[in-house]
Amino acid sequence: MKATIAGQMLELIEGNIVEQRVDAVVNAANSRLAGGGGVDGAIHRSGGPAIMEETDRLYPEGCPTGSAVISGAGRLPAKFVIHAVGPVWSGGKSGEPELLAGAHRRSLELAVEHDCRSVAFPAISTGVYGYPLDLAAGVALSTVISFLRESGRPELVRFVLFGRPVYEAFASKLAEALQAF
Numbered sequence: 270m271k272a273t274i275a276g277q278m279l280e281l282i283e284g285n286i287v288e289q290r291v292d293a294v295v296n297a298a299n300s301r302l303a304g305g306g307g308v309d310g311a312i313h314r315s316g317g318p319a320i321m322e323e324t325d326r327l328y329p330e331g332c333p334t335g336s337a338v339i340s341g342a343g344r345l346p347a348k349f350v351i352h353a354v355g356p357v358w359s360g361g362k363s364g365e366p367e368l369l370a371g372a373h374r375r376s377l378e379l380a381v382e383h384d385c386r387s388v389a390f391p392a393i394s395t396g397v398y399g400y401p402l403d404l405a406a407g408v409a410l411s412t413v414i415s416f417l418r419e420s421g422r423p424e425l426v427r428f429v430l431f432g433r434p435v436y437e438a439f440a441s442k443l444a445e446a447l448q449a450f
């Protein structure tokens with residue numbers, strides 16, 4: 270599914286983030302930048318040890334929840350990995366939507382600061398961190414749409430969704446968001 274937002278492309282695909290030929294791929298990291306399973310495991314396995322060597326050196330304190338930091342992409346086809354830290358879901362009253370929005374917004378700011386024309390996001394927080402899929406899709410898409418409208422960059426934001434149910438949740442939220450505008 271594709272949509273044009275303020276002249277830029279917003280795309281949803283079902284697929285694997287490590288295969289994306291984009292300027293930056295976003296990782297669903299933890300605040301210690303310690304690696305783990307899911308997207309994080311896949312990115313470090315495919316990209317090789319250079320990525321963690323760099324994050325250990327540049328960000329020894331890690332990254333706060335709701336924000337993001339950037340590194341090179343090792344052997345991945347991308348130029349950069351943006352390590353975004355989404356919140357752990359704990360019922361929705363602990364600032365989860367603001368933190369999830371912040372992780373997306375900071376990722377996009379870093380992409381633009383590094384002249385990235387294309388960025389691929391996974392469904393941050395919807396795996397191990399347990400954020401309900403429909404709610405996370407709504408926050409992720411509305412944050413990206415607002416950013417594209419405000420800054421007119423990057424040229425392409427692609428959500429790479431792992432499995433049909435995740436894709437369907439994002440597709441129905443995007444259809445709703447487009448109707449609302």
Ligand code: AR6
Pocket residue numbers: 284285286287297298299303304305306307308309310311355391392393394395396397398399429430431435
């Ligand atoms: N490409 C795209 N999406 C994927 C891939 C992949 N290769 N693999 C999994 N997903 P998760 P979180 C989907 O758990 O919830 C890690 O241990 C997955 O199906 O990767 O933010 C970190 O170190 C789900 O829809 O991230 C943190 O400790 C989505 O990506 C913690 O997990 C996010 O699932 C972060 O948890």
